[in-house]
Amino acid sequence: MTRLGLGLTLAGLLLLGSPAVAETTATVAPAEPLAKPAAGTIQVLDRDASGRPLLARVALVHGLPDFAESRMTLGGTWSYLIRDGDGVLVLDVGPRFPLAWSLVPWASWKVLTPKLDGNAHILKAVETVYPGCPITTIVMTHWHADHTEDAPALQRLAFERWGVRPPLRMTAADRPHRWRGLFPIGAEATFSAAGFHRSEWTWGLDLREGERLGKTGFRVLCLPGHTAGNIALVDPDRRISLGPTPRIEPPRESLWAEDMETYRATALRFYHATFGYRHFSTHPGREATETWPGAPESEKVPVSGHEFHGHACD
Numbered sequence: 001m002t003r004l005g006l007g008l009t010l011a012g013l014l015l016l017g018s019p020a021v022a023e024t025t026a027t028v029a030p031a032e033p034l035a036k037p038a039a040g041t042i043q044v045l046d047r048d049a050s051g052r053p054l055l056a057r058v059a060l061v062h063g064l065p066d067f068a069e070s071r072m073t074l075g076g077t078w079s080y081l082i083r084d085g086d087g088v089l090v091l092d093v094g095p096r097f098p099l100a101w102s103l104v105p106w107a108s109w110k111v112l113t114p115k116l117d118g119n120a121h122i123l124k125a126v127e128t129v130y131p132g133c134p135i136t137t138i139v140m141t142h143w144h145a146d147h148t149e150d151a152p153a154l155q156r157l158a159f160e161r162w163g164v165r166p167p168l169r170m171t172a173a174d175r176p177h178r179w180r181g182l183f184p185i186g187a188e189a190t191f192s193a194a195g196f197h198r199s200e201w202t203w204g205l206d207l208r209e210g211e212r213l214g215k216t217g218f219r220v221l222c223l224p225g226h227t228a229g230n231i232a233l234v235d236p237d238r239r240i241s242l243g244p245t246p247r248i249e250p251p252r253e254s255l256w257a258e259d260m261e262t263y264r265a266t267a268l269r270f271y272h273a274t275f276g277y278r279h280f281s282t283h284p285g286r287e288a289t290e291t292w293p294g295a296p297e298s299e300k301v302p303v304s305g306h307e308f309h310g311h312a313c314d
């Protein structure tokens, strides 16, 4: 969610009627209805043969509304905690402020605004699931505030707790960024708008398509469209994906997509690349169903007709 999103939302509310598109059903993930998780809910999703947790997630609930494209967010986001040898890689950090404040681009307005406690939930979950293991890396799927905004504070808290400053990592395209070449958006603009000074965060190397992330077993899959540098993490051996929910029929319009055509193409790429995987989504509600109003059959994008560049999100 962004201030850009606010304008688009207002425009979208005027333009959007009921979805005038055929409803299609893809059977990617089990249609498992999920209740809205309470803030701080921890789920262990995968273990090794001796029962050690390899993958877990913690619910960050911050009042993200369930409207339009976000209808199935169930009010928040997941932060994923992935075993990385003797450390933990964190995928996605929640917003620093309630949604309405995250949309305000001027940090000075937020001085007296109460901050959310997402980082406390993340730290508690790390210590519960992986006792004694420090956070080694903080990776973000894309620059939207609901997945990034409080990352500089988590980096500082991790340093204070373990004496190691885990680098913040994302794709180059989503760090500094300009919307249609005009005003600045992206993670750095998001951090600044949240009141962090430039000296308060440290970037690691930019994520690259296909990169293996330490000892996690996961690789980076670039999925530009929703944002220019959006990614998912995939583990082809365990057949697990973390990121957006794969859809054979992505929505025809998305209030938040920066490039709708690319969004649709990469959604199909993701669907095919991870068919049969266990999918875990960045928003709690997205796993609840694979039914999505999509394009008519005749408008399906032929997968073979698309070329995917090796470094699509650099």
Ligand SMILES: [Zn+2]
Pocket: 001, 142, 144, 226, 256
């Ligand atoms: Zn987003």
Ligand SMILES: [Zn+2]
Pocket: 001, 077, 144, 146, 147, 282, 283
């Ligand atoms: Zn989101």
